[in-house]
Amino acid sequence: MYKLAMHRLGHSALLIFGVVTVIFFTNFLLGDPVRVMLPASTPPEAVEEFRRQMGFDRPILVQYWDFISHAVFLDFGDSWWQKSPSLEIALRPFPATLQLGIVAVALASILGIGIGLFAGARPGSLWDKLATSLSILGVSLPLIWFTLMMALIFSVWLGILPTAGYGTAAHMVLPVVTLAALPLGRTVQITRASIIDELAKPYITTAHSKGLSERTIILRHALRNALPPIATEIGWESALLLTGYSIIVESVYGWPGFGFALYHAILTRDMPVIIAMAFVAAMVVVFINVIVDIIYVIADPTIRKK
Amino acid sequence: MSQAGKTKISRRRMLKVTGATASAAVLGGAFSGLASPAYAKGANSLAIAIAFDPPSLDPLAIEQSVPAQVTWNIYEPLLWRDKNGRIIPWLAESIKQTSPTTHILKLRDGVKFQNGEAFNARAAAFSINRILDPETKSQWIGTVNTIKAAKAVGDLAVEVTTNEPDPVLQSRLTVIAMMAPDWTSEVGDQVGVQTNGTGPYQLEEWKRNLSIDLQVNPSYWGPAPQIESLTFRVIPEDATRFQSLNTNEIDLYLGVLPDQLKQAPKYQAGLSQNYSFLRLSNLEGSSIADPRVRQAMNYAIDKDGLRNALHGGLGNNLNGQLSVPEMTGYNPNLKPFPYDPERAQDLIREAGAQGLDVTVEGPKGRYTGDAVEMQAISAMLESVGLHIDLVLRDPNNWVRIGDRNQTPSPPEAWYVRHTNTTFDADRTLSSYYSLRGSYSSYSNADVDRNLDASRKEMDPAKRLKLLNRAYEIGSVEDPMGVYLFQHTELWGMRKEVEFTPYADGVLHVSQIRMNG
Amino acid sequence: MNMSKTASTTPGRPIRSVGRILRFLSDFSRDKYATVALVVFVVLVLSSIFANLVAPHDPLKLDLLNRLAPPVWVEGGSWKYIFGTDLLGRDILSRCIYGGRMSLGIGFAVILIGGTFGSLMGLLAGYLGGRFDAVLMRYIDFQISIPYFLLALTIMAAIGPGTKNLIIVLSIGSWPLFARYARSIMMSLRQQVFIEAARVAGGKEIVIMTRHVLPNILSPLVTLTSLELSRIVLTEATMSYLGMGVRAPTPAWGLMVQEAHDYLMIANWAVTTPGVFIMITTLSINIFATRLRISTDPLQRGKH
Numbered sequence A: 001m002y003k004l005a006m007h008r009l010g011h012s013a014l015l016i017f018g019v020v021t022v023i024f025f026t027n028f029l030l031g032d033p034v035r036v037m038l039p040a041s042t043p044p045e046a047v048e049e050f051r052r053q054m055g056f057d058r059p060i061l062v063q064y065w066d067f068i069s070h071a072v073f074l075d076f077g078d079s080w081w082q083k084s085p086s087l088e089i090a091l092r093p094f095p096a097t098l099q100l101g102i103v104a105v106a107l108a109s110i111l112g113i114g115i116g117l118f119a120g121a122r123p124g125s126l127w128d129k130l131a132t133s134l135s136i137l138g139v140s141l142p143l144i145w146f147t148l149m150m151a152l153i154f155s156v157w158l159g160i161l162p163t164a165g166y167g168t169a170a171h172m173v174l175p176v177v178t179l180a181a182l183p184l185g186r187t188v189q190i191t192r193a194s195i196i197d198e199l200a201k202p203y204i205t206t207a208h209s210k211g212l213s214e215r216t217i218i219l220r221h222a223l224r225n226a227l228p229p230i231a232t233e234i235g236w237e238s239a240l241l242l243t244g245y246s247i248i249v250e251s252v253y254g255w256p257g258f259g260f261a262l263y264h265a266i267l268t269r270d271m272p273v274i275i276a277m278a279f280v281a282a283m284v285v286v287f288i289n290v291i292v293d294i295i296y297v298i299a300d301p302t303i304r305k306k
Numbered sequence B: 001m002s003q004a005g006k007t008k009i010s011r012r013r014m015l016k017v018t019g020a021t022a023s024a025a026v027l028g029g030a031f032s033g034l035a036s037p038a039y040a041k042g043a044n045s046l047a048i049a050i051a052f053d054p055p056s057l058d059p060l061a062i063e064q065s066v067p068a069q070v071t072w073n074i075y076e077p078l079l080w081r082d083k084n085g086r087i088i089p090w091l092a093e094s095i096k097q098t099s100p101t102t103h104i105l106k107l108r109d110g111v112k113f114q115n116g117e118a119f120n121a122r123a124a125a126f127s128i129n130r131i132l133d134p135e136t137k138s139q140w141i142g143t144v145n146t147i148k149a150a151k152a153v154g155d156l157a158v159e160v161t162t163n164e165p166d167p168v169l170q171s172r173l174t175v176i177a178m179m180a181p182d183w184t185s186e187v188g189d190q191v192g193v194q195t196n197g198t199g200p201y202q203l204e205e206w207k208r209n210l211s212i213d214l215q216v217n218p219s220y221w222g223p224a225p226q227i228e229s230l231t232f233r234v235i236p237e238d239a240t241r242f243q244s245l246n247t248n249e250i251d252l253y254l255g256v257l258p259d260q261l262k263q264a265p266k267y268q269a270g271l272s273q274n275y276s277f278l279r280l281s282n283l284e285g286s287s288i289a290d291p292r293v294r295q296a297m298n299y300a301i302d303k304d305g306l307r308n309a310l311h312g313g314l315g316n317n318l319n320g321q322l323s324v325p326e327m328t329g330y331n332p333n334l335k336p337f338p339y340d341p342e343r344a345q346d347l348i349r350e351a352g353a354q355g356l357d358v359t360v361e362g363p364k365g366r367y368t369g370d371a372v373e374m375q376a377i378s379a380m381l382e383s384v385g386l387h388i389d390l391v392l393r394d395p396n397n398w399v400r401i402g403d404r405n406q407t408p409s410p411p412e413a414w415y416v417r418h419t420n421t422t423f424d425a426d427r428t429l430s431s432y433y434s435l436r437g438s439y440s441s442y443s444n445a446d447v448d449r450n451l452d453a454s455r456k457e458m459d460p461a462k463r464l465k466l467l468n469r470a471y472e473i474g475s476v477e478d479p480m481g482v483y484l485f486q487h488t489e490l491w492g493m494r495k496e497v498e499f500t501p502y503a504d505g506v507l508h509v510s511q512i513r514m515n516g
Numbered sequence C: 001m002n003m004s005k006t007a008s009t010t011p012g013r014p015i016r017s018v019g020r021i022l023r024f025l026s027d028f029s030r031d032k033y034a035t036v037a038l039v040v041f042v043v044l045v046l047s048s049i050f051a052n053l054v055a056p057h058d059p060l061k062l063d064l065l066n067r068l069a070p071p072v073w074v075e076g077g078s079w080k081y082i083f084g085t086d087l088l089g090r091d092i093l094s095r096c097i098y099g100g101r102m103s104l105g106i107g108f109a110v111i112l113i114g115g116t117f118g119s120l121m122g123l124l125a126g127y128l129g130g131r132f133d134a135v136l137m138r139y140i141d142f143q144i145s146i147p148y149f150l151l152a153l154t155i156m157a158a159i160g161p162g163t164k165n166l167i168i169v170l171s172i173g174s175w176p177l178f179a180r181y182a183r184s185i186m187m188s189l190r191q192q193v194f195i196e197a198a199r200v201a202g203g204k205e206i207v208i209m210t211r212h213v214l215p216n217i218l219s220p221l222v223t224l225t226s227l228e229l230s231r232i233v234l235t236e237a238t239m240s241y242l243g244m245g246v247r248a249p250t251p252a253w254g255l256m257v258q259e260a261h262d263y264l265m266i267a268n269w270a271v272t273t274p275g276v277f278i279m280i281t282t283l284s285i286n287i288f289a290t291r292l293r294i295s296t297d298p299l300q301r302g303k304h
Helices: A002-030 A044-054 A060-071 A086-091 A094-121 A126-140 A143-157 A169-199 A202-209 A214-245 A247-252 A258-267 A271-299 A301-305 B002-010 B012-017 B020-038 B065-071 B121-132 B169-173 B181-192 B238-246 B258-263 B291-299 B303-310 B341-350 B370-382 B395-402 B425-432 B445-456 B460-477 C003-008 C018-030 C032-049 C092-128 C130-144 C148-159 C163-190 C193-200 C205-241 C253-261 C269-296
Strands: B045-050 B079-081 B087-089 B092-099 B102-107 B147-152 B157-162 B201-207 B211-216 B229-234 B252-254 B266-280 B357-363 B387-393 B413-419 B481-493
Touching (some): A002 A271, A002 C130, A086 A271, A094 A126, A094 A169, A143 A247, A143 C205, A143 C253, A169 A214, A169 A247, A214 A258, A247 A258, A258 A271, B045 B065, B121 B157, B238 B258, B258 B481, B303 B370, B303 B481, B357 B395, B413 B425, B445 B460, C032 C092, C092 C130, C205 C253, C253 C269
Parallel strands (some): B045 B229, B357 B387, B357 B413
Antiparallel strands (some): B211 B229, B266 B413
16 A cells, blocks of 8 residues: 555656656747847847846756756746746646536536446336437537627526626536536446446346345446446546647636636746646646545555555 | 535436536526526626636736736836826826926826825835846837936926936826835735735735735825726636627627627727737848738738738728828828739739748737637638648747747748837837847848937927838838738727727726626 | 446346357347447548538638528528628538537547557556556556546646647546456456367467457447547646647547627627537447446346
């Protein structure tokens, strides 16, 4: 158990380091940051002066060392666009996205596991066909288009929901529903498949012969054993939603979250912020992996003994 | 949270049946009661949508149109412009030239900053010196760098020195916001996050990425504005801003598309100081070095057709120069190139340039509708016998590619919209008609001679002649570009809002009236 | 990415003879959903390949006088432009057909590059085992645990948008799935009795691979490939929408949605039509893949 934990810790550190390094190098080797920061008609002397002030005239490895030696103390430098610490800019919009992500994932998981259970318990039934169709529809939705259509229908035509903004429950409906569609479809698929797999196993027959009710068998045994793949799936969906997948939804609905800030950082090529955001994203992934691991341990006691 | 969780579970059975879309309808219905109060506002309040969260509210550091919409309601300059673009006294009551390189400004008495600090010559000199200070890293530096320094010469008199005689000092002074020296040193690096101006509004709260709330400044020296509370809401997508206007969530925003005007509750069009053109290279090695090809490219564009289709017929065609009548140096004798595809084909044949490969570079997402305009222009150039390779780049790479210092050879044709809020030809000519500007791909000895002479010429009439001649050379003799349009700025607003845009594009909320 | 997880829950089962393949095909053709989905998809692919023959107009040709013309079934529409025109008066139907060439082309290119490379690496790892296998799997675990979207977006922002760059970036995101999958199949097959039997019977390695191993991995691989294809089509659309993918004026579905976004309230058909094309593509692929999985997985087949 201890060894496993240490192994995971090392893996996590490597993951964070790797992501940050890859992004640093692709961006500094392949793009020139200075030009973005000054208006087009700036005289060249002023540009060179600016480049020198920002320290971009130094060799790339020197810049990398400078960057990484500060980054270990969580100092990612100041944003080029806003003159404040980039980690702060990366973290500031995070709560709004967390709010959105938690509600969307919760909605998708509760509905998805519920529908998946029903469908998996009676494969081939009308319920199952409906659930399967729904899930296929969910995973086939082009998010860009779905987002725009939802705004058009519910805000403009029906006028029952605000088009953009943050702060009230009404503002949350459209972003949550659009973001939940895809995870819902996939959660239904995974739950259904896992339940079908479990119900075919010999222990279920044993349980039946013991006279346990179907409800007990499905909820107590099958679901519990099917939990790891479902947890992995939900963990993955959470990671996705919290690390920039919400970019389109947030910019269309004006939700001041992580995706919104990422969109802007990418448009302005604000490298310190992009790197700080990648760091935050990597941390989120690590954190979610830990939670998924814990669920695995709960679901499967044999891991605990290792 | 637990309360919300409970209701969700109880609704689960019902929701389970429905798809994602249907559940949206159910939830939507449940929340519809909440929707209206969410964006109800007071009578004397105004909500303006802006495209992005300003990087900083330091008016001396940032030169960008979006933050400027906010900061020019908080800060004010010494001289400003009226609705028509004429320079008028503002925080300075008068300006007097005392030598070829020095001017004395007399300041308005009794003006205070919002924190109570007095506005005086010390503050004015501080602000001018601060914009020049390399530490400020001001994006205005290219506009104001002819100024050497400023110093207080009395409590309400400030002396401004320029490096050389500067015929357009007054227009440079219109962009320098007045800041309080003591407050600035007090707040340190919070100078872009907090504000303290002399203007009609003061910052109430800045909710990052969401909104900037301003309240009226109760001790404002000028007449009290009607709008008392003002919110700038950050809405990045054009389409969403338009929808928000139609659902009354916002009152006003800049950047309505001409096609949207029919559906906008109300709009105002103001001519902007943005001139679009296709910059053409006459440098050695350029495939379109022959002036006849560049003339042909001008004749090939159906400017009226394009303007009617894409810009709703608004704006003006440029008269064969990168300038408009309001601008000092404008040459009234130049006419727009007519749309004459036959003549274009003849010129191309004469030059032996049939089927010539020309790369046209342009931005996508830098200006409203830029990519669309580029695609239309390319198609028109193709139809007169050139072979156009259109490259649309993201704004950052597009800017980089246009800079002579960063590309081994500048693109043959590069689309850009030039902005000149100094209202003087010097900035335009030195940026694009001469290799002095790093964004130029044009060199003509005759133009350079006239431009150099104009910089030392203090007699306005003689100076005008020199500038006129420079424009003339760059028009037909040796075209600097394909001259397109002076663009309009389209403000969309609710029916109740009374607002006329200013010629210099500055948003004066204090001038806005609300009916009913 | 995680669609592959769905797929990987059903490892390949041996289908040993041509007869069984035929039986599978006849089974499959009796499934009307799958057949319809497959037909729709094939039509999409064919119209993309022969776009220059099928499309009624030049997708780049402007018609400024007829810009934002509505589709034929809306008042003011005409048969000249069946699905209407976009903001430059270009025919939306033709652009959608050519857009399919771009979107599906990118999808297949990514599958070809990422899929071939990944499968080879996976098969090799599974076959060789040992250190190569360990290092490769460690790397793959590492890459798969990162949501690739953010990384892809930042890399595209740095190297600049464009079709070639997009294919490279998406392939880098795609190959580990194929590798992991191919490896898992190789591992399970290595333990299968019939291979051992073939080996004992004196079969050459290469013959064993092509005659016995390949047919068995084909069907699950088709499932994985289709799910990947649908995911790539969606990602490509998103990236192009964000300006980090295909460049204008090249017609591509995501780009068309983005270009028409501002006109949503005036000309919603310019947004809807490319959106529906994306949706039809992903739906047909997903229905096909789901049904294929059902018909090749005896466990599920029994229940239908």
